Amino acid sequence: MNLTAIGLEHFLVFAAALFCLGLVCLLTRRTAIGILMGIELMINGANINLVAFAHHRGNDPAGQVFALLAIVMAAIEASVALAILFALFRALDRRITIDEASTLRG
Amino acid sequence: MAYAFTFYLVVAVTLLSAGVVVFSRRIVYSAFSLLFTLMGVAVTYVLLSDDFMAVVQLLLYVGGILVLILFAVMLTNRVEDPGGSNLARARLPILAAVAAGFGAMALAAVGTVWPSAQAPDTFEPATSRIGNSLLGAYLLPFEMVSVLLLLGLVGAVVVARKECRTEGDEE
Numbered sequence: 001m002n003l004t005a006i007g008l009e010h011f012l013v014f015a016a017a018l019f020c021l022g023l024v025c026l027l028t029r030r031t032a033i034g035i036l037m038g039i040e041l042m043i044n045g046a047n048i049n050l051v052a053f054a055h056h057r058g059n060d061p062a063g064q065v066f067a068l069l070a071i072v073m074a075a076i077e078a079s080v081a082l083a084i085l086f087a088l089f090r091a092l093d094r095r096i097t098i099d100e101a102s103t104l105r106g
Numbered sequence: 107m108a109y110a111f112t113f114y115l116v117v118a119v120t121l122l123s124a125g126v127v128v129f130s131r132r133i134v135y136s137a138f139s140l141l142f143t144l145m146g147v148a149v150t151y152v153l154l155s156d157d158f159m160a161v162v163q164l165l166l167y168v169g170g171i172l173v174l175i176l177f178a179v180m181l182t183n184r185v186e187d188p189g190g191s192n193l194a195r196a197r198l199p200i201l202a203a204v205a206a207g208f209g210a211m212a213l214a215a216v217g218t219v220w221p222s223a224q225a226p227d228t229f230e231p232a233t234s235r236i237g238n239s240l241l242g243a244y245l246l247p248f249e250m251v252s253v254l255l256l257l258g259l260v261g262a263v264v265v266a267r268k269e270c271r272t273e274g275d276e277e
Contacts, residue, residue, distance in 0.1 A: 006113045011154070012215035014117050018124055018147075020208040025128040027200045033178055037127055037140055040171065044147045047159075055154040056220065061239040064156055064232060065247075068240075071159075071166055072251050076258035078171045082178050083262040089182050 011052035019045030030097050032085045036078065043074045113153055120146030137172075137179045144168050158232045 022041030029035050047067045054063025092100050123142035130136045144167045151160040240248050 006110055006153075008220055009216050010113065010117075011150070013212045014121075014150070016208055016211040016215060017121055018143075020204050020211070021121070021124045021128050023207070024200060024204050027204070028128075028197055031133060033133055033175060033182065034136060037136055037175065040140070040167075040175075041124055041127065041143065044144065044167075048147060048150055048154075051151055051154045051156050051159055055156065059155060059230065059232065059235065061232075061235040062244075064159060064236050065239050065244045067156075067159055068162060068236065069247055069251050071162055072255065075166050075170055076255055078174055079262045080258050080265065082174055083266040085178060085182070086266050 008052060008056045011048060015045045015048035015052065017045075018042075018048065030099065032081075032088065032098055035098065036081050036085070039081075040074065040078070043070065047071065109153070112149075116146050116149045116153065120150070133179055137176050140175065141168065141172055144172060155230065156232050158236050 019042050022038045022043075022045060025038030025041060026035055027038075029038060047070055050063045050067040050070065054060045054067070057063070120143050123139045123146065126139035127136045127143060130139065144163065148160045148163040148168070151157075151163060
């Protein structure tokens with residue numbers, strides 16, 4: 001059974017597509033949650049790249065450990081971002097449109 | 107052949123649901139569609155012979171981050187105002203620029219001559235390798251990410267509580 005029938009390039013193009021969709025989401029959404037979802041898509045694309053290269057190098061644990069740490073940092077980022085989002089939600093009269101949070105004084 | 111078929115099926119499902127995440131007008135649809143995207147990425151990790159990452163993806167992303175996002179959507183979404191999640195006006199320039207960037211990335215991925223693959227022909231559990239390198243060569247990043255996790259935990263609680271207290275004072 002040849003598991004390398006799908007080359008590295010396929011995974012790279014797939015990851016690039018996911019990353020670019022996340023970038024479009026990040027740039028076009030107005031709500032903070034939509035922007036956060038775009039960031040999650042971009043992180044997933046980057047992680048696929050790391051794991052694909054690790055597999056291509058004969059299951060190199062370096063890439064797998066990097067992707068693992070990236071997932072942990074994505075979890076931290078999501079929790080802090082959602083805490084900020086709830087603070088914005090209270091401060092901005094129950095709206096989380098990013099355009100209204102353009103000043104730092106609140 | 108089954109491997110290639112699975113790969114293309116997973117790619118199709120993942121990119122379609124990611125498209126719904128990006129272009130849906132209702133933020134609730136986006137959040138639920140993100141579920142399929144994240145599970146497709148988990149299956150991609152399995153196809154890359156990394157079972158541990160697939161389980162971590164399911165536990166952390168689907169079980170943690172996605173539930174958090176769903177809570178946020180449900181708490182902050184105005185049911186009577188679906189236009190709150192509208193897309194921005196300047197979509198065409200953004201789409202064109204990102205499409206150009208994707209073309210450049212795809213060309214670089216396909217055009218580069220990668221060193222010949224050393225991928226093993228069998229699936230092996232990745233857990234022992236990851237564990238050995240986490241407590242061996244990558245001990246410092248492992249410990250630093252634990253400190254970062256603690257900081258993020260405390261920071262999230264502080265940020266989320268502060269406004270609550272001031273709101274109580276104003277009342």
